[in-house]
Amino acid sequence: MQGDICDRELIDRLLHEHQVDTIVHFAAESHVDRSISGPGEFVRTNIQGTYTLLEAARQCWMAEQKTTDGRRFHHISTDEVYGTLGPDDAPFTEITPYAPNSPYSASKAASDHLVRAYFHTYGLPVVTTNCSNNYGPYQHGEKFIPTVIRSCLNGEPIPVYGDGRNIRDWLYVEDHCRGIECVLRTGNLGETYNIGGCNEWRNIDIVEYICALLDERRPSGAPHKRLISFVTDRPGHDWRYAIDATKMQEDLGWSPQESFETGIIKTVDWYLQR
Numbered sequence: 085m086q087g088d089i090c091d092r093e094l095i096d097r098l099l100h101e102h103q104v105d106t107i108v109h110f111a112a113e114s115h116v117d118r119s120i121s122g123p124g125e126f127v128r129t130n131i132q133g134t135y136t137l138l139e140a141a142r143q144c145w146m147a148e149q150k151t152t153d154g155r156r157f158h159h160i161s162t163d164e165v166y167g168t169l170g171p172d173d174a175p176f177t178e179i180t181p182y183a184p185n186s187p188y189s190a191s192k193a194a195s196d197h198l199v200r201a202y203f204h205t206y207g208l209p210v211v212t213t214n215c216s217n218n219y220g221p222y223q224h225g226e227k228f229i230p231t232v233i234r235s236c237l238n239g240e241p242i243p244v245y246g247d248g249r250n251i252r253d254w255l256y257v258e259d260h261c262r263g264i265e266c267v268l269r270t271g272n273l274g275e276t277y278n279i280g281g282c283n284e285w286r287n288i289d290i291v292e293y294i295c296a297l298l299d300e301r302r303p304s305g306a307p308h309k310r311l312i313s314f315v316t317d318r319p320g321h322d323w324r325y326a327i328d329a330t331k332m333q334e335d336l337g338w339s340p341q342e343s344f345e346t347g348i349i350k351t352v353d354w355y356l357q358r
């Protein structure tokens with residue numbers, strides 16, 4: 085669906101014309117750096133936009149059609165709402181307190197709270213999933229892994245923020261999709277589920293791994309590692325994210341199928357074949 089998520093008339097029309105009974109709410113401004121340079125659009129899209137969708141669903145399903153049977157509002161969110169971890173901290177679980185640090189994560193936390201409130205106050209049938217860092221084919225070029233691969237292929241500096249020791253938990257996009265499908269089919273209404281890749285990597289290790297893969301698959305005469313360029317750190321840069329996906333595993337039988345090593349080969353090959 086294309087259009088402005090804050091356009092209530094448009095959303096109402098779509099819900100009615102297509103007799104929508106399931107909403108999977110992916111729409112968001114998602115890039116932390118952009119939220120630092122321009123937080124307003126994140127407040128509008130992520131908070132106002134989620135409110136607009138929730139209100140439209142409540143009006144259509146509850147006020148007009150007067151049934152929530154077979155209806156479901158699935159809100160896609162992020163592990164960034166939990167803030168940052170230290171080296172020895174346990175990974176985020178569904179009961180980790182919210183502590184967002186960037187305008188992006190604060191706007192997603194606000195949207196999660198609105199979704200929760202619509203369940204508790206109005207009984208809207210909602211579920212929320214909070215995922216770790218996605219990667220794979222077709223990812224937006226602003227993200228880290230596309231930036232690394234593109235820089236290598238163009239022979240340009242690979243920008244690594246700070247000392248490159250920040251850690252992320254990498255989730256292959258198809259594992260995320262399988263997780264969402266699983267929650268859509270069998271997740272309990274009102275619940276939240278953490279979907280993570282169980283793949284914690286330091287940024288610098290990711291860069292070196294991709295450089296080595298490209299040295300084999302697209303040799304350029306000199307090691308791609310030479311392109312690594314440490315640049316000014318992101319303000320308020322969260323140090324580590326990691327998800328404990330036990331609830332997904334034990335309650336719904338989901339676990340990621342890709343290791344980082346298998347997922348990154350598929351991703352790099354997708355760029356090489358384009």
Ligand SMILES: Cc1cn([C@H]2C[C@H](O)[C@@H](COP(=O)(O)OP(=O)(O)O[C@H]3O[C@H](C)C(=O)[C@H](O)[C@H]3O)O2)c(=O)[nH]c1=O
Nearest residue numbers: 114115116162163216217226227228231243244245250
């Ligand atoms: C773009 C870029 C990033 N980085 C570093 C910053 C992070 O430590 C790491 C990943 O950065 P990226 O901006 O790709 O992703 P996060 O800031 O971790 O956030 C992402 O994962 C979460 C779950 C979401 O919810 C966000 O929507 C999504 O954008 O690489 C660099 O070192 N250089 C770069 O050029």
